[in-house]
Amino acid sequence: xxxxxxxxxxxxxxxxxxxxxxxxxxxxxxxxxxxxxxxxxxxxxxxxxxxxxxxxxxxxxxxxxxxxxxxxxxxxxxxxxxxxxxxxxxxxxxxxxxxxxxxxxxxxxxxxxxxxxxxxxxxxxxxxxxxxxxxxxxxxxxxxxxxxxxxxxxxxxxxxxxxxxxxxxxxxxxxxxxxxxxxxxxxxxxxxxxxxxxxxxxxxxxxxxxxxxxxxxxxxxxxxxxxxxxxxxxxxxxxxxxxxxxxxxxxxxxxxxxxxxxxxxxxxxxxxxxxxxxxxxxxxxxxxxxxxxxxxxx
Numbered sequence: 001x002x003x004x005x006x007x008x009x010x011x012x013x014x015x016x017x018x019x020x021x022x023x024x025x026x027x028x029x030x031x032x033x034x035x036x037x038x039x040x041x042x043x044x045x046x047x048x049x050x051x052x053x054x055x056x057x058x059x060x061x062x063x064x065x066x067x068x069x070x071x072x073x074x075x076x077x078x079x080x081x082x083x084x085x086x087x088x089x090x091x092x093x094x095x096x097x098x099x100x101x102x103x104x105x106x107x108x109x110x111x112x113x114x115x116x117x118x119x120x121x122x123x124x125x126x127x128x129x130x131x132x133x134x135x136x137x138x139x140x141x142x143x144x145x146x147x148x149x150x151x152x153x154x155x156x157x158x159x160x161x162x163x164x165x166x167x168x169x170x171x172x173x174x175x176x177x178x179x180x181x182x183x184x185x186x187x188x189x190x191x192x193x194x195x196x197x198x199x200x201x202x203x204x205x206x207x208x209x210x211x212x213x214x215x216x217x218x219x220x221x222x223x224x225x226x227x228x229x230x231x232x233x234x235x236x237x238x239x240x241x242x243x244x245x246x247x248x249x250x251x252x253x254x255x256x257x258x259x260x261x262x263x264x265x266x267x268x269x270x271x272x273x274x275x276x277x278x279x280x281x282x283x284x285x286x287x288x289x290x291x292x293x294x295x296x297x298x
Contacts, residue, residue: 023050026038026054027053027054027057028057030061032058032061032062032067035054035057035058035061036058036062036067036071038054039051039054039055039058039071039074040074042054043055043074043077043078043081046081048078048079048081048082049078049082051074051078052075052078052079052082052084052087055071055072055074055075055078056075058071059071059072059075069095069098069099069102069104070104072091072094072095072098072099073095073099073102073104073108075091076088076091076092076095076108076111077111079091080092080111080114080115085115085118085119086115086119088111088112088115089112089115089116089119092108092109092111092112092115093112095108096108096109096112106144106147109140109144110140110147110149110152110153112136113133113136113137113140113153113156114152114156116129116132116133116136116137117133117137117156117160119133120133120160120163122163123163123164123166123167123170124167124170127163127164127167130160130163130164131164133156133160134157134160134161134164137153137156137157137160138157140153141153141154141157162199165195165198165199165200166199166200168191168194168195168198169191169198169200169203169204171187171191172184172187172188172190172191172204172207173188173207175187176188176207176210176211179214181211181212181214181215181218182211182215184207184211185208185211185212185215185234188204188207188208188211189208191204192204192205202242202245202247205234205237205238205241205242206238206245206247206251208234208238209231209234209235209237209238209251209254210251210254212227212230212231212233212234213228213231213254213257213258215227216228216230216231216258216261217261224261225262228258228261228262229262231254231255231258232255232258232262235251235254235255235258238251239251
């Protein structure tokens with residue numbers, strides 16, 4: 001019985017070695033027809049790595065023939081199916097350049113974009129690949145507005161832009177977490193300056209106001225008046241744009257605290273119904289008085 005099992009194992013090893021040898025012999029063969037047939041067989045059997053190697057080797061033999069675009073397209077497609085997106089993107093990029101009129105070109109052009117999209121990194125990491133993908137996808141949409149992959153391209157763009165929005169938002173929020181409220185306010189404002197449509201706009205406006213308040217609260221008394229007024233500016237901007245925000249209750253409470261603090265500094269409490277124009281006028285007046293006071297102290 002043991003001898004029989006040994007023969008079974010040996011037979012299996014021989015069979016595996018034979019298969020491997022046949023593949024290696026085929027890979028190094030100059031028989032284009034046999035290699036072509038085998039490459040598609042491996043592809044259909046979902047053995048994409050072996051298929052890719054055969055198509056790559058075959059491309060040397062079919063160069064300049066009517067089979068060449070088919071071989072090169074399936075070379076890229078095999079790498080794509082194998083999830084080697086970097087190599088596949090290179091394959092498809094070269095294919096589109098070499099065969100602009102091939103029946104495979106339209107799909108190759110889209111698959112190249114999909115490869116670029118799949119090479120992008122999560123928001124915490126370098127976003128250079130994201131910018132490249134966004135640029136290429138946007139160009140594709142403009143040049144081929146009737147393509148069958150339009151919705152997929154739009155979905156990719158939406159996700160990639162959202163990733164950039166989050167990176168910018170989280171970068172600014174880091175200053176807030178570090179309790180560097182001046183840097184936090186500046187960073188959040190710069191985020192909206194660069195992209196007013198950032199998907200985290202409501203949160204950003206909230207953190208701008210809270211950064212202003214906390215910065216004023218932690219300031220020395222001589223600096224608090226001006227800085228609380230800056231918070232009031234940010235507060236009015238927030239409620240003017242987002243009066244029904246879930247953040248409204250918290251900001252209203254902070255606003256009342258700021259008004260009490262301003263009262264201690266000799267500033268008349270701002271009426272909730274005061275127009276922004278009137279408020280701006282009142283603010284300029286207070287700042288002028290504060291400047292005169294500082295000059296007198298000098």
